[in-house]
Amino acid sequence: MTMTVRLQLQPAKLVFPKPVRLWTGKQIFSLILKPNKKCKVLANLRTKGRAYTSGEEMCSSDSFVNIRNSQLLAGVMDKSTLGSGGKANIFYVLLRDWGEDAATTAMWRLSRMASAYMMNRGFSIGIGDVTPSHGLLRLKRELLDAGYKKCDEFIKSQEAGRLQCQPGCTDEETLEAVILKELSVIRDRAGKACLQELDPSNSPLIMALSGSKGSFINISQMIACVGQQAISGHRVPNGFEDRALPHFERHSKTPAAKGFVENSFYSGLTPTEFFFHTMGGREGLVDTAVKTAETGYMQRRLVKSLEDLCLHYDMTVRNANGDIVQFLFGGDGLDPTYMEGNGCPVELQRVWDNVKANHPFRNEKPMSAADIVEGSEVLLNSAEFECCSEEFRNQLKSFVEKQAKKWSDIHEGWSLTCPVIYELERITLSQLIHFFQSCREKYLNARIEPGTAVGALAAQSIGEPGTQMTLKTFHFAGVASMNITQGVPRIKEIINASKNISTPIITAHLENDTDPEFARQVKGRIEKTTLGEVSEFIEEVYVPYDCFLLIKLDIERIRLLKLEVDAESIKFSICTSKLKIKPTQVIVQSPSVVTIRPPSNSKESIDFAMRSLKEALPSVVIMGVPNVNRAVIHEEIDKGVKKYKLLVEGDNLRDVIATRGVKGTKCSSNNTYQVFATLGIEAARATIMSEIKLVMENHGMSIDHRHPMLVADLMTSRGEVLGITRHGLAKMKESVLNLASFEKTADHLFDAAYYGQTDAITGVSESIIMGIPMTVGTGLFKLFSLTLRSKNQNPVRLQKRALLFADPSFHTNTIKSAG
Template identity: 50%
Template structure:
């Protein structure tokens, strides 16, 4: 490989090694220099675009002018800084459950059955939701209920495992004597490991911790969960715009500039790293590697996938013709096209001479130069040029050059299609062999989704503007979040999803995708001083003076310029003197 040195430090470099070594070194240096400039500018643009955003006292996220960007920050109103684990979940239930079991002993209490557990959880959550501070998000409620449900199932499985007895229903285990197979001992072991009592779940109990403080401590699983959840909510006045911009901009400085190969797909290059993040944030109309990921309706059949590939991939006449020749006789001159029927059959393209004739006639550039097209026999066509006899020779040659480029099958904007075998979990793998999907290089999302045999609902594109034009602004927002997340994860960086949601909402809240560039920020109705402090200072100031614009001085930049306290954090509240 380039730049690889096989010799040791002792023996030194050979001539070729030295040559490649210097090339590799210089490439690294140039790369680093270019990258720092790019990421630095990107971070500045982000922080300028998001600086005004702040959580208000009604939990909405608003910009300086009072325009609502999100109704609830990050869909759950939690503070990303105090989440547990890399996934950004509010609580690590497993750890908390172990803690409660360890600190709040069961003593002689009855253990609960699965249905009892779910009843208690539902009633407590309903009660909690009625209070002012207790509005937890739907996802948290679901995850809490499902965690306790799993816990109950685990207890059931343990009992079966220890005694090797099939138990149909846990409810009847309570009267243990009635069951012949299960001993009292078994029940005890299983419940010690995985059971939970009512006291541990809900009712507060007193404990002296380490006997150092004689305070009564309430160790209770559900109550602890709900208390901690409420504590993790984001505080009104937090400058989440600035925090979000830094959280996305900072990892960018550690990313490499290189483009990586798409994993598992033959030679399909996909832009990654800093250039990709740059494309997303700029809201670029044209991106360097647009790829549509296609899910198939029948994804286990590779032949079906090949047929659909034929429907999507652009096939030109030059690929399916044996020969395209100029034929001159004493009476006439024409271009003769012979189709390669064997190739057409192998590629499963449903084509014949008549279809090709129609397609040639539909191509506007060629149609102007034609007199007529004759179909000679299966797979042969004769194309007669029209126009002036004097120019006949030129017309024939231009026809011969233009015919190979006529699209006979597929979508014009698609460059190529790759069929890939999906990487599956073991559970999915057992269910009947490998599954396939397709990667389409090029644009034309609507045409691809409308192709027969493609599951349009699961088909994705990485071209945000195209997604907006085809599926609307909500889909574009989701696309921005997924793309930033995917790019960051491929470099081994995990950013809290709430920051990416905020960025996506800022870019899409006006109904079109606005990039965070000087053009996009201008369309976001920012104030004159803010725009002047960003880029093109003189233009904005001249413009404002000509039009007599006024500036309310609400945002961060304007306040700093004028020396006024910023309306973020403690500055959200104004104190009035009587």
């Protein structure tokens, strides 16, 4: 198909010495959006690209995109502005502001042009693209030598006992953490050197920069260094008698012996490096295979329990029995499909910029800042905006106030010094009215329709990102050794409402969060401390006519750990422990010495009693919450101020909140059941929502908050936290066929037959089984016909009425207008 377009602009580039006029890429792209003056599409977009550094339009890598009235003025178009997903996408802007046709036409033009360009010019990769230069090889060797030297120093200092332990880590764990950090720095630096050495026309580099395929890590692995091979997030573990492979010395901790690959794919891997690389690769394959089954079952459970939730005509979300799960879907009754910015129906800044660019109203005088605020108040309080929620009106109000302040700053001194900016930023009454009308229209379009199967949508929206997650992922919560479960296992824990989760962590904020000494004191109050940890020694003492255990306390250690214990409190802890020791048996000799006599009326021999007591005493808890294994002080910088909080590894939320020095109102736990037992059902609901959101964010995904909200509401709708499992489902659902179509089919059917249960056939699964229309979507509403009766109870004959299209006058008009 040939197509002729009369272009309205001239080539912008003039190349010397032979004066040749050339088109720029930005002009070509502008033509894709708006090929001629007849085209009414005036798209506007300002956003950062993938390679953005600083300075907006003055960005050194030209990665700040500025499209004004469909003219690409600055920036390189890459995956962030052309690819799928994300709100900073030109096709998304076209879809939202100019409709489906404008977006699809622009996509069609771009794909036609790109394929024609590729056919004429070609795009391929050869061995020359990944051949390292001599300079790069020299730099790589220097980096490796320096890195290996540092690793050797770390190993020697650990063997000599000089390596300072990281918070919450043993010296072994600390060594692994510092070596891993050093080795990852080698690969990163080698990768950066690669990028500087490569020519801008290098094909892998073009793909990585634009985001079409591959990354900078792939390039550096091909050219410079493959890097550390990780298994379950750690270096390759020992397998062959204290070593990873028999080719290395026993107990060797050198980079090469624990899976560091210093070669690139270009130079080729050594046999041991190849073996380590296949170990890392195998983990990925197993992970993928297991993950498919895990996520598939998880999604099936979600869909099965949420399938019958749908939006009714009173805007409530109800299940098949008519029980209310949400009084208003998502709290605002808006459709997630139509959301623009951060779950909001209108991306206010973009609409504001769009109105200023498309509707300049040059003949009108600009308004003052006070007039803008006053005008917005009048418009928001008008009858037109009564259909909008109060939250949305408040958002609009605060946004306009912010813009008015910005305008007053410009208005003061820029009208004379910089008339261009003054003209661009001026705001007129017509522009303000147009802005509010656009926002209202978008809000009304975004309202969700009754009949929408919101449950199935929520289940799919949580289940689908699960397929993109890795199975064994750990996220370091600010501390090297404190792993928290992430990915699919974590989502499973949340929706199963597990009572015992794999990594329970309580985040405790402190009453004084700027003092590290105070944080150490509170840590000492929470963390479980045993007698053995604060004793220099525990000895059996035998003297004539007497024998006892002598406990020597390490006073210096107690002082350093900020523990609020002394000999008397230790005596109390020993007497209240499970050892059943009476206060008369324990004598405090001095602040650092305590003696304990064995019970005199014991059936065992004195010798046996002494030895069993000596073995049991070191494990007596003298301070802290018994089922808290450890607490780690987490340091973070907030507005230039160092702030401290505690990350507590354990399940006892109630005791942590009650600890002196902890700000109880700001404590949170990732164990939903613990939160429910301590703070109630509403807190549990909030925890489910925040935890699902956190897992998604840690994997670089974002889902609309309305979907996790619906799942959380369903799980907590019965007043207790019910998991989305066969047990939770049985308590949520009443339909026999629904339960039988999920799990334990024979059991449910047998029980139903035995007890004579009935099924009203109202849900989705039951309707499908029975082959009748389900009550979601267009099957939700029902038509009632009212039979008119006369006074003597006889039906009134209805008059036959002519159909609308049988009306002759209508028919004539239609023919005329068609003609």
